Amino acid sequence: MKQLRLSIIGFGTVGQGLAELLFGKEALLKQDYGLDVKLVSVANSRHGFIYRENGLDISMLLELAAARRPLTEHPGVSHWDNALEGLRATGGDVLAEATGTNLRDAEPGVSHIRTALSQGMHVVTANKGPAALYAQELFALAQAHGVQLRLESTVMAGTPVISTLREGMAGAQVQAMRGILNGTTNYILSAMAAGRDYTDVLTEAQAQGYAEADPTADVEGYDAVAKTLILAALVFGRSLRPEQVARQGITHITREQMQQAREQGKRIKLVASLRLLQEPAAGANTQTAPLEARVEPMALPENDPLARVDGVINAIAIQSDTLPEVTVIGPGAGRLQTGQGLLSDLIAIARK
Amino acid sequence: MKQLRLSIIGFGTVGQGLAELLFGKEALLKQDYGLDVKLVSVANSRHGFIYRENGLDISMLLELAAARRPLTEHPGVSHWDNALEGLRATGGDVLAEATGTNLRDAEPGVSHIRTALSQGMHVVTANKGPAALYAQELFALAQAHGVQLRLESTVMAGTPVISTLREGMAGAQVQAMRGILNGTTNYILSAMAAGRDYTDVLTEAQAQGYAEADPTADVEGYDAVAKTLILAALVFGRSLRPEQVARQGITHITREQMQQAREQGKRIKLVASLRLLQEPAAGANTQTAPLEARVEPMALPENDPLARVDGVINAIAIQSDTLPEVTVIGPGAGRLQTGQGLLSDLIAIARK
Secondary structure (H helix, E strand, O other): OEEEEEEEEOOOHHHHHHHHHHHHOHHHHHHHHOEEEEEEEEEEOOOEEEEOOOOOOHHHHHHHHHOOOOHHHOOOOEEEOOHHHHHHHHOOOEEEEOOOOOOOOOOOHHHHHHHHHHOOOEEEEOOHHHHHHHHHHHHHHHHHOOOOEEOHHHOOOOOOOHHHHHHHOOOOOEEEEEEEOOHHHHHHHHHHHOOOOHHHHHHHHHHOOOOOOOOHHHHOOHHHHHHHHHHHHHHHOOOOOHHHOEEOOOOOOOHHHHHHHHHOOEEEEEEEEEEEOOOOOOOOOOOOOOEEEEEEEEEEEOOOOOOOOOOOEEEEEEEEOOOOOEEEEEEOOOHHHHHHHHHHHHHHHHHO | OEEEEEEEEOOOHHHHHHHHHHHHOHHHHHHHHOEEEEEEEEEEOOOEEEEOOOOOOHHHHHHHHHOOOOHHHOOOOEEEOOHHHHHHHHOOOEEEEOOOOOOOOOOOHHHHHHHHHHOOOEEEEOOHHHHHHHHHHHHHHHHHOOOOEEOHHHOOOOOOOHHHHHHHOOOOOEEEEEEEOOHHHHHHHHHHHOOOOHHHHHHHHHHHOOOOOOOHHHHOOHHHHHHHHHHHHHHHOOOOOHHHOEEOOOOOOOHHHHHHHHHOOEEEEEEEEEEEOOOOOOOOOOOOOOEEEEEEEEEEEOOOOOOOOOOOEEEEEEEEOOOOOEEEEEEOOOHHHHHHHHHHHHHHHHHO
């Protein structure tokens, strides 16, 4: 039995989703994976960082969070106001970083991750900010300290995309990929394809929780850009800046354009794409060839595997030298779906 | 740099495909994966087993094979008539078992695999026979000897299906899966959907090499049954016998049935499915719930992610507790595509 002492920083939807899975799957993890995860610390921005040497009671934490009561009500815990200080003082084997995404400077997530890696903790994260802006630096830091940094949930939640690219397809040289990587815009475009207006659908998506009150990050393509940056770093080893991704959102798409596409047997999707502009020589390093990165609405023919991916479902199609095209379709968001990505990353860390 | 001494037994399409990838990607493997694969032995049924302590010249072996000349023409090799004897005498770190599939008794592959595992060698294989008939026994043998057995290429060639199920989705409890797992039948059904007759298409598929002279294993569903058995063992931990899979082939499907399905907005596909008949309790072992296994033509609605998978492309849709449906689409056969699965398995072994 391998024991991992886990710290979860960020105890909103994602952090709670992971905790819920760890609680519900405790027996499964022990039996099928020989893995005993002990949650020793949790932090959120409102109540600070709590730690208990012998482990925290996950169901009690979930109840406290659901009732919006302070996590410090958990008995027998030490408390720090500041998560970084608490993490430095207490440590553990793995940090699950689950604070909110900030695409400007990636804080506070990137500081949590740097601190954890520097003190020899593995890190799993669903936070797109650090992954989009600092992936290369953070992977180097992880390597320098002999620990792992895993990011499955930053792209398409727990749908296995990053593990597919880095492990499932290991040895294949990826030449291009195209993805529907944002659920909100795909939900809107799918409804528009059925004849509805952008504004109506956006309002409905906001009411259903599929779109935020300020939908800019989604509808202008910034969220898809962040995921494109993550994939550029993970697959092509490039540190692109957001401005290096040609970006166009969906706000100007009209019902008429959707209609016209439909008449031509096509579907308009917000497509994120990465493409090497020169084919690398067999076996050669792909890190020097020019890389094109784009996020833009595209009219896809109906036989394109991405064309029929509707609603909040996401998808990615990967072209490589040995596998002409592999497509992975699955959920791109959700509490347990995102928690699942953190869980599979935890298991991967335990296995290695 | 990690060095793996590799033996390839079976030097037909698949074995040569792996060798070609190892030759072409030697620099990439060293640079990106820190992996130095040294091919020390090769065997085929015509020329027996050859071994060279300091490694074989892969390009020379590929030339000899292409010219149908004896592999023993490679200079400086030791030779055994029998692959098992050669393997026992010489060993290595990893066996790539790539002899042809035999669904009756899995020989000679299963003997090669048993021998390798028993002498502490890891095994990667594309051979469906041992995986379909003896997976549980072979995994137990691998575990007993502290080595890995990896089977990516036995289902959908190098398209990452098994790694997705076992690693990318680790921690998720799979409840059901449905797949288009046979390229020949999907090619025939896709052409029939375009209005052609079964017999015509079969003849054409045979001419193009997509179907064998005796197409029974494909068109009667036996190949899909083998893959269903492999998935039952890997995902649900069950040793099913072929007779436990309800099987129906595609030979009785008429042009009229295809037409009728089309008029109803449906597509007929040969679908392999596995489904737990009781939902396991959260965290509970899934190995006791009854498991339904079927291979049969099904009329799928057009919005089913499997419905539009045409030609020799394969696909699998996986339902689990945390990810409602994940679909993986990709090539299901081919020299380099199958070699790719063996390569990713080799890299996984080197990483652990």
